[in-house]
Amino acid sequence: MTGKTDTNKNNRNRYYNRELSWLQFNARVLQEANDEKLPLIERLRFLGIFSNNLDEFFKVRYATIKRIVEAGKTGKSFLGGYSAKELLEVITQTVIDQQAQSLEILSKIQTKLRKENIFIINETEISPSQSKFISEYFVRYVSPAMMTIMIGEVDEFPNLRDDAAYLAVTMVMSKEDDTFEAKHNYALIEIPRTINRFVELPKEGDNQYVIILDDLIRHCLNNIFNIFKYETISAHMIKITRDAELDIDSDLSRSFIEKISKSVKNRSAGDPVRFVYDKSIDKKSLQFLLDKMGIDKTDSIIPGGRYHNRRDYMNFPRLGRPDLQYEKTEPLPIPGLSLQGSLFDKIAEKDYLLHAPYQTFMYVIKFLREAALDPKVKSIKITIYRLAEVSHIASSLINAKKNGKDVTVQIELQARFDEEANIKYAELLQSEDIKLIFGVKGLKVHCKTCLVERLENNKTVRYGILSTGNFNESTAKLYTDYTLFTANQKICKEINKVFDFFEVNYQVKKYRHLIVSPHYTRKALYNLIDTEIKNKKAGLPSGIKLKLNSLSDYAMIDKLYEASRAGVKIKMIVRGICCLIPGVKGMSENIEAISIVGKYLEHPRLFIFENAGDTKVYISSADLMGRNLDNRVEVSCPIYDPDIKNEILENFEIGWSDNVKARVFSVKNDNAYRRNDNPPIRSQFKMYNYYLNKLEVN
Known part of the structure; x- marks a missing residue:
């Protein structure tokens, strides 16, 4: 027992858990939403990205960990020393904290928008003229697209879609109403996905008004339920996230397209893994919903704010305010390569x-x-x-x-x-x-x-x-x-x-130039790292530079640790998951790692090896994750053209010099911004200028 415990502790000191590292990446997205130097509408967009990322995380990663728990396994060997059950609890608490932070950020943004004469109003703040506009808008556009289900006395609860948000309506019935036996009755309204979540209301002077579709519907509840007699009516947002794993049909008579198509349709009935609700909902209504949906304690139950599906903020209306958005830049031509000729x-x-x-x-x-x-x-x-x-x-x-x-x-x-x-x-x-x-x-x-x-x-x-x-x-x-x-x-x-x-995939091909997964990438990268170790020991130029989306393969991390212990300097720019812990004496003191989150999503994969002065550079489709190395077809391509090789090396240095949007990976794992005494360098902006200068030189 003691040996196992020590191993788990060692794993936590040696690797950072993949799921928690991903949540740290999403925290960096949230940092962008909280950055007061960013244009306001762009900050809302980052809130939407944060929410969208979280949805996908629960559909895939949380669902996978939950399946491990349900199978009666711990998963400690590949979960960085955490048991699956413990990890679910840590994830849920982390997400609750992040959600609370995101609501605070949203409130700050809305306060600043009001100073710009932009008001996001709810159903309690509607003026008489706005009420007339909203009522007409509801009848013309919303009501025909809306799905309303009476759930108070149905035997079978409807299957809720995990890409939708719902208003859970509670009616306290009047004594005069004999439609239902129960004093409390319930309905679900699915927020239509065919209508923009944000409705622009007519301007009043210099003021611009936006109402969220949810609140527009709340304003019209009496219109929807006017056939019933009730004392009070209220509506609270709920949202469910389901396991997105595909269960591929084994029917040999079906084409592969048919099998995937059927599997995607079945996904809508996947097991629930997360339930988010408006924390102001009354306990009786909440328990009714949990019981009806079969939500239990192995699911992530998260109290939230008034609005869910905040991913829709990615499409917040631009309101004719370019000053509240990133300055537009036109993509540049490649020097010497015209789109006019062949x-x-x-x-x-x-x-x-x-x-x-x-x-x-x-x-x-x-x-x-x-x-x-x-x-x-x-x-x-x-x-x-x-x-x-x-x-x-x-x-x-x-x-x-x-x-x-x-x-x-x-x-x-x-x-x-x-x-x-x-x-x-x-x-x-x-x-x-x-x-x-x-x-x-x-x-x-x-x-x-x-x-x-x-x-x-x-x-x-x-x-x-x-x-x-x-x-x-x-x-x-x-x-x-x-x-x-x-x-x-x-x-x-x-x-x-x-x-x-x-x-003809039973024939494994041989390659002299490309590095191809699943047969060769792991071994080829090990060999390239070994060469850097040998060069360092021989006193020859050595070093490794990596640019990745994710680094989570423990064996590959161990190989990089080995290179670090040999004295090989390693620089890494990793956008998302990084299970490697840099800067630890005796393990990774020669490794530095940063993450850049900014205007664009950093997506290239680069492998750069000093190779005794004859630098090797590869561009790749593969991250350093087990799936990319062993379970996917990936291609890494060497760069032979000296000008292109130099361009990529200069690009890496631009990214490495970032001291505005770069965060440092460390033992603390606190998403600290890299700050130094150098002039401010925002690498994505500097990169555009780099290519602009290339055009001027040519």
């Missing part, structure tokens, strides 16, 4: 790197559109993980097929929360006779690759794209990512091997 002609001469959103994603669209029209192009192969809602990528592929090209699309139907969108696109592409591949059994295809084969002088020449992010023009405006355009035939040949593996 991209293939230019890429044939040298590699080019796109760094979105600082540079325009239109190069990817142009690449595919040109391939669709070019008579010399014979085939296009591409991996798809997440597409934009209206995708120019998909349109270009269909266009290519109509022009007689062979088009092969590997589409990942199990991309979390994008399954329905990917099913829609899979069916669309299939209807155009485009060849679809649905991946490899047991593996998600997460790599971002595209290959075009072109007949030039009776010889097949390949052109490739490798990216750290999705081929998605919408997220390319918000996520920072690298995309490499190359005609290096050795690299392109190996991209083709990856597509061969999708079709």
